[in-house]
Amino acid sequence: MSLLQVTGLTARYGDFQALFGVDLTLDAGEAIAIIGANGAGKTTLMRSISGVLRNAPEMIRLNGAPIGALPPDAVVAQGVAMVPEGRRLFASLSVEENLLIGAHGRKDAGYWTLQTVYDLFPILKEKRHVPGVSLSGGQQQMVAIGRALMSNPRVLLCDEISLGLAPVVIRDVYAALPRIRDAGAAVVIVEQDIGQALKVADRVYCMMEGRITLSGRPEDLSRAAIHDAYFGVSA
Numbered sequence: 001m002s003l004l005q006v007t008g009l010t011a012r013y014g015d016f017q018a019l020f021g022v023d024l025t026l027d028a029g030e031a032i033a034i035i036g037a038n039g040a041g042k043t044t045l046m047r048s049i050s051g052v053l054r055n056a057p058e059m060i061r062l063n064g065a066p067i068g069a070l071p072p073d074a075v076v077a078q079g080v081a082m083v084p085e086g087r088r089l090f091a092s093l094s095v096e097e098n099l100l101i102g103a104h105g106r107k108d109a110g111y112w113t114l115q116t117v118y119d120l121f122p123i124l125k126e127k128r129h130v131p132g133v134s135l136s137g138g139q140q141q142m143v144a145i146g147r148a149l150m151s152n153p154r155v156l157l158c159d160e161i162s163l164g165l166a167p168v169v170i171r172d173v174y175a176a177l178p179r180i181r182d183a184g185a186a187v188v189i190v191e192q193d194i195g196q197a198l199k200v201a202d203r204v205y206c207m208m209e210g211r212i213t214l215s216g217r218p219e220d221l222s223r224a225a226i227h228d229a230y231f232g233v234s235a
């Protein structure tokens, strides 16, 4: 049984249908990437899994148990944490206070504590008393990742963590991924940079207009097939 299983997921915003029968699996220890152009439905998929959108009671399962009707805090308590697009740090709180917010939903002690997050991103220890929003974009992204890790998730959802960051900063953020996986989290990465996605993921799903148009292991997917699945036109 997969750790996370999404089956026939649909999602709507009022009259507008954003997802049309999305199927996806994530195994323990795996990293998968979801790629697709603006508006393909990637964020809607993440928001459905994390409980922000809740119109899929039976379509999302964690270790076989339905989580699609649970509110976000209950989904975190079940072991699914999200690093949201745009980081969403609390403006009035310090770096450390932002990190501690992430520990709220946690049921059990685990690998991730303030200390291990600071080991992962040493700059955050130096800056722990300053307001999170005064940090650079890359450092804010590290806080957002650290905050999600503080719940000791079994599944970490990362929505566009490289958006707006310089290449050297993106490299630093992605350098944390192996250790996050070693500590026991399976990872879902939403990424618009196809090259980056292919580099870090065990499997890739491509979305277009609310549907999965291609999936597979990076080494099995041709550039042309990815191009077609991403843009919907032949290369």
Ligand SMILES: Nc1ncnc2c1ncn2[C@@H]1O[C@H](COP(=O)(O)OP(=O)(O)OP(=O)(O)O)[C@@H](O)[C@H]1O
Pocket (backbone or CB within 6 Å): 013, 016, 018, 036, 037, 038, 039, 040, 041, 042, 043, 044, 045
């Ligand atoms: N709150 C909302 N109300 C109405 N429509 C929405 C809302 N959020 C997203 N949509 C629409 O749903 C579709 C999927 O959007 P979504 O944000 O999931 O795509 P995405 O692949 O994450 O794109 P991006 O890379 O721009 O974040 C788009 O057509 C978008 O306009």
